[in-house]
Amino acid sequence: MGTVVDAPAVVAEEATENTLGGKKVTVVFVLGGPGSGKGTQCANIVEHFGFTHLSAGDLLRAEIKSGSENGTMIENMIKEGKIVPSEVTIKLLQDAMIKNENDKFLIDGFPRNEENRAAFENVTKISPAFVLFFECSEEEMERRLLGRNQGRVDDNIETIKKRFKTFVESSLPVIEYYSSKGKVKKIDAAKPIPEVFEDVKTIFSPYAPKLLFGAPSSGDHIHIIYAYPSRSSLFSKLVGMWGRCEPVSKHSIRHASSEHTGHWSCRRAPARPPRARRLNTRSAHAHRRPEKMTAVHTLRPQELFLPVEASSWAVRSRIG
Template identity: 45%
Template structure:
């Protein structure tokens, strides 16, 4: 395998937005892609939780916001993403941004402040399948949001927010059938990424 070029920093990084409803399999597929392609997998939820766990001043502020039931500002999330991308730029083949953008404004600001996105992987999954997966996950995950009522609300929010994003990012969009098995989904995604990597 050829060593990675030192010009990576100056060239545009590969940025892949990974969009899909809760339970659409985004996280699972991202972990596989990370291993296979040497990508960095960034989940905004994980970045927020890690910052809170670090006990930093920002972490304390974020914790207060989340505990009061408010949404963390887009700018806070963008800053965390930017910091992680810059930190991993020289050693990463690309970035999988998992579950982001959640609304159109985030997509616009990300491309303005950080870098244009190279590809959007949209895991299209039926509500029935997502509901089943989350309820099954809830049996062992211990996550408070894996219950029927909360799942219904999360799906509703996802649908109302994702349509404008998908329209805005349409030229870069690859729609993947997320109802299929992990192996089938992975196969479809790898075909899309192979094209991207050879451009």
């Protein structure tokens, strides 16, 4: 008698390339019923963790406005609370990710059914780092949607009921799928907005910017050393804190694993000229460029590795 040899387990192939247009990307799917607070919390995540927010619904509404040939079809689907064909939504999401120089994306309100999910993974070869799932009762979601006041064609009681049905029948199975893979992070979304964000923050803490050193130097200069998952998002953060800020030099940018480490010297740019005077991009840019670079703060080794969160650092250094 021959020995019984276990057949190798057939493991479902998972999309793991996670590259798009030559860059490695991190994708988080943000799911939950209509009105559960996905968009609201995504705005907070963008602000604190440097992700780019891509709302599938917003992309579809922009497509309607653009007068695209799919516009009427999309509008009718939205009015009926139905799910737009995958190829349309995936194309919009894929284009938006390629166009954007960030490498971390929150995909909000997608995938909405199993077909959306499988098609996205097949076409893009991207699988999400995890799925953030906002759990909320229909009663509370209905109250929120009826009070949203954004003039949306689908925020009326008749369409809301249809959207709830679609969510239960088609979208919950997607959450179950990712749950079986241990990828779902569930949030109690019925709590007030700041409390929900506290829970979200805990989940996103691995993506928090680690500003290793930040010191205001003479004048309106600042010198920073940072370890941040993405340079572009750190720069957006500085722009956010300073109003306008231009990098005037950059040194020793080192790419270490998934992080970029290095230091930049930035200074506040002068105010923009009034709109009418900005005749072309070139002259506007010339106007904004600081006249000359002054000496930047010199870092001593003991000044390094002072762990400060970018947000608290803004308060500490009284810049912003």
